[in-house]
Amino acid sequence: MPDLYDVAAIGNAIVDVIAPADDAFLVDNKLDKGAMMLVDEARSTELYGKMQAAVETSGGSAGNTIAGVASLGGKAAYLGKVADDQLGRVFTHDMRAIGAHFEPTPLKGGPATAVSMINVTPDAQRTMCTFLGASVEFTDADVTPAIIEGAKIVYLEGYLFDAEPARKAFAKAAALARGSGRMLALTLSDGFVVDRHRAGLLAFIESQVDLVFANEVEIKSLFQTDSFDDAVREIIPRARLAAVTRSEHGSVVVTNAETAHVPAYPVEKVVDTTGAGDQYAAGFMFGLARGRSLTDCAKLGALAAAEVISHYGPRPQVSLQTLAKEKGLI
Amino acid sequence: MPDLYDVAAIGNAIVDVIAPADDAFLVDNKLDKGAMMLVDEARSTELYGKMQAAVETSGGSAGNTIAGVASLGGKAAYLGKVADDQLGRVFTHDMRAIGAHFEPTPLKGGPATAVSMINVTPDAQRTMCTFLGASVEFTDADVTPAIIEGAKIVYLEGYLFDAEPARKAFAKAAALARGSGRMLALTLSDGFVVDRHRAGLLAFIESQVDLVFANEVEIKSLFQTDSFDDAVREIIPRARLAAVTRSEHGSVVVTNAETAHVPAYPVEKVVDTTGAGDQYAAGFMFGLARGRSLTDCAKLGALAAAEVISHYGPRPQVSLQTLAKEKGLI
Numbered sequence: 001m002p003d004l005y006d007v008a009a010i011g012n013a014i015v016d017v018i019a020p021a022d023d024a025f026l027v028d029n030k031l032d033k034g035a036m037m038l039v040d041e042a043r044s045t046e047l048y049g050k051m052q053a054a055v056e057t058s059g060g061s062a063g064n065t066i067a068g069v070a071s072l073g074g075k076a077a078y079l080g081k082v083a084d085d086q087l088g089r090v091f092t093h094d095m096r097a098i099g100a101h102f103e104p105t106p107l108k109g110g111p112a113t114a115v116s117m118i119n120v121t122p123d124a125q126r127t128m129c130t131f132l133g134a135s136v137e138f139t140d141a142d143v144t145p146a147i148i149e150g151a152k153i154v155y156l157e158g159y160l161f162d163a164e165p166a167r168k169a170f171a172k173a174a175a176l177a178r179g180s181g182r183m184l185a186l187t188l189s190d191g192f193v194v195d196r197h198r199a200g201l202l203a204f205i206e207s208q209v210d211l212v213f214a215n216e217v218e219i220k221s222l223f224q225t226d227s228f229d230d231a232v233r234e235i236i237p238r239a240r241l242a243a244v245t246r247s248e249h250g251s252v253v254v255t256n257a258e259t260a261h262v263p264a265y266p267v268e269k270v271v272d273t274t275g276a277g278d279q280y281a282a283g284f285m286f287g288l289a290r291g292r293s294l295t296d297c298a299k300l301g302a303l304a305a306a307e308v309i310s311h312y313g314p315r316p317q318v319s320l321q322t323l324a325k326e327k328g329l330i
Numbered sequence: 331m332p333d334l335y336d337v338a339a340i341g342n343a344i345v346d347v348i349a350p351a352d353d354a355f356l357v358d359n360k361l362d363k364g365a366m367m368l369v370d371e372a373r374s375t376e377l378y379g380k381m382q383a384a385v386e387t388s389g390g391s392a393g394n395t396i397a398g399v400a401s402l403g404g405k406a407a408y409l410g411k412v413a414d415d416q417l418g419r420v421f422t423h424d425m426r427a428i429g430a431h432f433e434p435t436p437l438k439g440g441p442a443t444a445v446s447m448i449n450v451t452p453d454a455q456r457t458m459c460t461f462l463g464a465s466v467e468f469t470d471a472d473v474t475p476a477i478i479e480g481a482k483i484v485y486l487e488g489y490l491f492d493a494e495p496a497r498k499a500f501a502k503a504a505a506l507a508r509g510s511g512r513m514l515a516l517t518l519s520d521g522f523v524v525d526r527h528r529a530g531l532l533a534f535i536e537s538q539v540d541l542v543f544a545n546e547v548e549i550k551s552l553f554q555t556d557s558f559d560d561a562v563r564e565i566i567p568r569a570r571l572a573a574v575t576r577s578e579h580g581s582v583v584v585t586n587a588e589t590a591h592v593p594a595y596p597v598e599k600v601v602d603t604t605g606a607g608d609q610y611a612a613g614f615m616f617g618l619a620r621g622r623s624l625t626d627c628a629k630l631g632a633l634a635a636a637e638v639i640s641h642y643g644p645r646p647q648v649s650l651q652t653l654a655k656e657k658g659l660i
């Protein structure tokens with residue numbers, strides 16, 4: 001199979017609903033600051049009714065990553081489930097408009113396209129309440145072999161571990177990737193996801209995953225340790241490669257042979273941290289697909305993350321390719 | 331009837347779809363730069379398919395004005411038609427979240443909630459293609475007497491002259507306003523609207539309107555003159571009061587007795603001119619409803635316009651009340 005894509009990703013196809021909020025709003029509504037909580041339709045409607053005036057924009061963790069890869073000039077494909085409704089068409093439009101391959105079979109007669117209500121506090125932290133809607137109707141039937149087999153890196157979003165049919169889809173994607181000699185990457189997505197699926201995630205990583213993305217909270221939770229260094233030691237040799245982000249402290253890239261610490265890019269003002277990890281993964285994988293050193297991959301990740309936290313919204317607003325060229329990274 | 335609202339407005343309830351574009355895109359798609367063009371559903375779908383990745387946000391000219399009035403701390407009500415769909419719920423949520431009164435009867439089984447595709451070029455000009463959808467199903471049955479009779483100023487959006495049922499709704503609103511001693515304001519909205527409805531607009535102004543909002547293009551078109559001064563002379567005594575905006579050259583406020591020139595507020599960088607006129611009207615009417623001098627009204631309008639052109643999106647992103655207090659205007 002020829003290399004059709006630098007990165008192909010499977011994720012929850014979600015439209016973000018972004019509004020400012022104060023800390024009292026989080027407390028009043030029992031929302032864990034900085035986390036992603038799943039809500040049902042009734043709670044979703046209730047919370048939306050209380051949120052401030054919002055802006056809607058296509059999101060979803062892996063969808064954001066694919067947008068970042070495309071913005072860097074990479075070839076990208078996305079697999080995810082939208083409903084046959086207005087927000088599903090919005091998500092589909094935006095994915096295609098950035099130049100990514102996305103040919104969904106929209107869900108008819110089921111739940112609506114997923115939405116994530118993102119409350120951004122003045123400290124730039126985002127707290128998310130996600131109604132998964134149609135996105136969890138993603139099944140192995142939605143895993144197109146030609147996409148997986150044609151991608152240098154296949155990227156899976158840990159959030160999908162919450163849905164049984166999606167875990168089957170992951171197994172299919174992993175088998176296809178392995179069979180065609182493709183690299184399989186996984187992001188742990190969220191500390192609570194790791195809590196809910198620790199054993200399943202560990203088994204999946206050990207048996208299938210080449211590259212793990214995590215932040216500090218997630219990797220500590222995965223190995224139930226308070227020590228970052230211990231957690232990093234545990235991840236290798238379960239995976240061949242891991243990239244662990246530490247917010248303003250940069251990231252750590254680990255293999256069997258080396259551990260590299262790469263600083264974060266300075267940001268004038270952090271406005272909204274939504275999508276920081278997603279863009280880090282985008283930069284890192286774009287570099288990897290293009291044969292760059294691991295340190296350069298981490299720098300590309302840091303640059304992409306710095307762009308996205310400088311404004312509201314989870315996807316790049318300027319060309320990351322231009323930005324990376326200016327910094328001499330590509 | 332007590333004063334329930336500073337401003338009640340009737341407008342096309344529209345969700346904006348905002349994306350960057352270059353000038354070539356406008357030329358290729360035969361779009362008149364800076365104008366608002368009406369498109370049918372087929373053309374809407376075609377153009378959306380060609381647009382860049384976008385952000386969705388509640389808009390509509392009078393809706394934006396109501397958001398501005400609310401942001402200034404004013405009491406505001408809105409009348410407009412949305413469909414019973416996702417974007418209709420988005421529009422409704424945002425209107426209520428800013429504290430405005432909005433109790434629509436959503437349209438079922440008809441066209442979708444209106445969308446305006448706004449292409450913003452690097453020079454910050456916005457070019458709009460609007461699919462009016464459900465918004466033009468607004469009829470005189472949607473004009474709630476208690477809202478009109480309880481508003482110090484009743485504000486009508488000229489765009490609605492394109493729909494016959496909405497013109498009937500305007501007649502009803504005008505009669506209710508007159509009967510209850512309320513001030514009736516009208517914005518001309520767009521040069522092409524004036525072209526399409528010159529005679530109707532003039533007759534409506536002469537018989538009903540107290541306060542006219544226009545920009546330079548619109549007022550020249552209304553009186554078919556190339557002279558700004560001539561146009562301004564013509565508007566009075568047809569209306570009692572007119573506020574005419576001239577972009578970076580500020581605005582001119584005219585009555586029988588006086589003509590005041592008020593400068594624009596300096597803006598560091600103009601990002602997106604969408605909503606500039608709408609916010610000017612918001613500031614002006616808020617001042618008027620609170621008994622401020624005409625010059626102060628124009629200053630409030632200029633301040634609100636300056637805020638909205640400093641970022642993408644047609645509604646204020648910071649509290650205009652705070653901003654106006656900082657500037658000593660309220």
